[in-house]
Amino acid sequence: MMEKNTLDKPVNKIRKIIGVMSGKGGVGKSTVSYLIASALKLKGYTVGILDSDITGPSIPRLFNLKKGGIQAEGNYLIPFETQQGIKVVSMNLLLENDEQPVIWRGPLLSKAVQQFWEDVAWGELDFLIVDMPPGTADVALTVMQAIPINGLIVATTPHEMVAMIVSKSINMAKAMKIPVWGLIENMSYLICPECGKKIDFFENTVNSGSKNGVEILAKIPMMREISAISTKGLPVQNEKVAAILEEIAEAVLKKSAL
Numbered sequence: 001m002m003e004k005n006t007l008d009k010p011v012n013k014i015r016k017i018i019g020v021m022s023g024k025g026g027v028g029k030s031t032v033s034y035l036i037a038s039a040l041k042l043k044g045y046t047v048g049i050l051d052s053d054i055t056g057p058s059i060p061r062l063f064n065l066k067k068g069g070i071q072a073e074g075n076y077l078i079p080f081e082t083q084q085g086i087k088v089v090s091m092n093l094l095l096e097n098d099e100q101p102v103i104w105r106g107p108l109l110s111k112a113v114q115q116f117w118e119d120v121a122w123g124e125l126d127f128l129i130v131d132m133p134p135g136t137a138d139v140a141l142t143v144m145q146a147i148p149i150n151g152l153i154v155a156t157t158p159h160e161m162v163a164m165i166v167s168k169s170i171n172m173a174k175a176m177k178i179p180v181w182g183l184i185e186n187m188s189y190l191i192c193p194e195c196g197k198k199i200d201f202f203e204n205t206v207n208s209g210s211k212n213g214v215e216i217l218a219k220i221p222m223m224r225e226i227s228a229i230s231t232k233g234l235p236v237q238n239e240k241v242a243a244i245l246e247e248i249a250e251a252v253l254k255k256s257a258l
């Protein structure tokens with residue numbers, strides 16, 4: 001039996017760490033992290049999410065988690081475990097009030113990210129998904145420096161595909177010598193809530209293959225079942241949702257070689 005209080009350092013065994021980044025906010029990066037975590041969990045893997053988007057944490061809202069889920073044991077933190085069995089650490093689970101803004105300067109944000117990595121008892125995980133802060137600023141850099149990420153997935157939208165923003169993220173990853181596994185295009189097309197028909201209305205969507213030499217791993221449509229995650233959870237029995245999760249899991253498993 002584990003004697004929790006005698007440990008002064010968490011004993012973690014994590015097989016693969018995946019960073020989820022985006023060129024800017026508003027592309028649904030956290031939704032992509034959520035879907036990757038859920039897809040892998042459904043395949044039977046043990047999964048954790050480290051929400052390193054300290055100033056704009058969205059992971060707890062997606063899982064409909066309230067604060068206080070994280071317990072401190074001696075010198076370390078025990079992640080909250082969702083109903084799905086996914087371990088989560090996020091700043092919002094530590095704040096008194098989840099609408100309270102985190103007004104910190106760079107160095108303090110970086111310290112928080114480091115602690116989420118070093119002082120959390122994740123235990124044994126097949127995958128740790130790191131939901132990164134958007135953009136290529138300081139904290140994103142800290143995440144790349146402090147956490148031994150095996151591969152990065154860039155969340156993007158059809159609008160962003162033609163922009164320089166995605167290239168910036170990719171170049172940052174290259175500079176840090178972290179492999180970019182590929183892109184996941186969010187809000188890629190629409191699924192009609194009435195008849196379930198697929199509607200393509202973005203000219204810029206990439207139909208297959210790659211962008212900037214980076215592979216498209218999966219496409220996530222705009223659909224009610226996904227936009228209602230935070231209130232209704234993810235209906236994994238739904239045929240279309242199941243197919244999307246399958247696509248994501250297959251792509252990630254192939255890249256991670258697990």
Ligand SMILES: [Zn+2]
Nearest residue numbers: 192194195197
């Ligand atoms: Zn229709």
